[in-house]
Amino acid sequence: MTDLIVRACGPMTSLQDRGRLGYQRFGVSPSGAMDLRALAMANALAGNPPEMAAIEFINLGGAFICEGGNLLVALTGASASLDGTPVPPLTSLILQEGQTLEVGHLRTGTFAYLAVAGGFAVEPQLGSLSFHLRSRLGGLKGAALQAGSRLPCRPEAQGGEPMQLTLAIPEENEPIRVMLGPQDDYFTPDAIRLFLESEFTISPQADRMGFQLTGPSLGHAKGFNIVSDGIVDGHIQVPGSGQPIVLMRDRQTAGGYPKIATVISADLPRLAQMRPGSALRFKAVEREEAVAAARRLRDWIAALPEHLVPLRFALTTEHLLSRNLIGGTVDALSPAAHD
Template identity: 45%
Template structure:
């Protein structure tokens, strides 16, 4: 029996239940799915003391409005968006901060606005959702209606069952957000590098591409200069991975994402390194990007550095300070002048 639930008053633009993915089933044709930005999901869970891969709500572009139907629901928004809490007693609405845990009492309404630092954010809940896993995961694979909450994005009237009846404790916060870096998206060339002309490879690494409006959780379709093939775009279907960059016959690259198919029959010019996949997952239509080739060793080093940076952020999580806070120690030691001051004569 559920300990309570979150009721969906408004679903947002695209809100679904996602964890770190469904692994071990690709041989059966089942995609991994899961969070398109696992860094934000992991950090949001860490603020609440949840396991790193606990399922949360992945919010696309515009957030939902939710009402707490439990004695205490502690949540945190991993990402940047306006947060407003309307108390159940009808009192004055108050704003809340991202990357900081927030306790909702029974009847409180949380409204999440437009995501401001990319396409997605995550709402993690202390204790997680009381939803039956599908093939070992709570990730939603919407194209097949599997997993998550009824295999689909949320809609008004949904009731998301909770594992924890009355979350409490101190508010905690991640002092710093995630640094996703900048510059070109790093890739390792291949596996079908030889199916492109030298000019095609040069174009791929020199051109600027735009994210199109067709971008979704399955793939980020790009638009820009045409990439030339050798002997056409089709190959015998073979396995693909998250980050594979297919180039179909029109010469426009497609970056395969979390809900990608498990096999594909288009030539793959390169693969996005795992450390840059969260950046790709956050991109929205109209964003511009370029590619830069790196070695496998450089890709591995980048991933290790990213994991170390995330670990430092998690280790830096602290009990949140009150919104109005006077640091007396800093005042006494830095802001006051000690000793006596002689007033000039005549005053």
């Protein structure tokens, strides 16, 4: 069996997939990849289903080698080099035994993903490899990755052809779309107006569990305590401070603060990639728009394999420069130039 060995990585580098679904009634957080779009892109390049587990990086990259054979790997969201040679973006590559793949620090965004063809031969817990820090579920033996971690890979990892993805994530600068509620009646009309018309900033207190925001204080109409009820990804709680908290993938499963709104699922990956200090605004939409956006994202992910081309035929600048296409020069005024 071929293993991918971690030589170095940043804190909270972990295995993440679609998430641990169906256990919230038992108090088990779903966890899962913070950016399902980027996860799907890495998996498409590796020839995997879009929700297969990959290595998730948070801000910092790492270094990896393989042992026991070669591996087909793919990275999205960060730059990389293979034995010091830069790797073109949105490509998969063969990591040969003894070579070092270095993943750089993330210059834009917060999360990046490294997928291996066929996935990792790691035993799932409650149907998922996703690591959840507080419960120590998933990951590699209930832990995040660290230097020296050894990830066994399935035999499929040694097959396949390097590919390039000709479709990038579109840049979006529109407000984050939300549906009001489920407890928007716990807030004053002025608080609702402020929430939808003001600019908020992601505070340094932002992690996989939730993003705390700073901005105008949102006043409660009925107090800030409710009977604890269920929570989903994107719920925006407002505690007594009046400062909203967007709940993310490692969130708790129930909570007792009123929720002014819920980020629609199609916009959660974009919000997840925003760094502390980033400014954002919210826009209220109806259910029909939220469902239509979710369907568009689903279709976009499903169509990723249609935008793959073999890397050797990809006419990127990097590829053309590497081919050394110029065989010499000639003087345009010499007779030989007109033969």
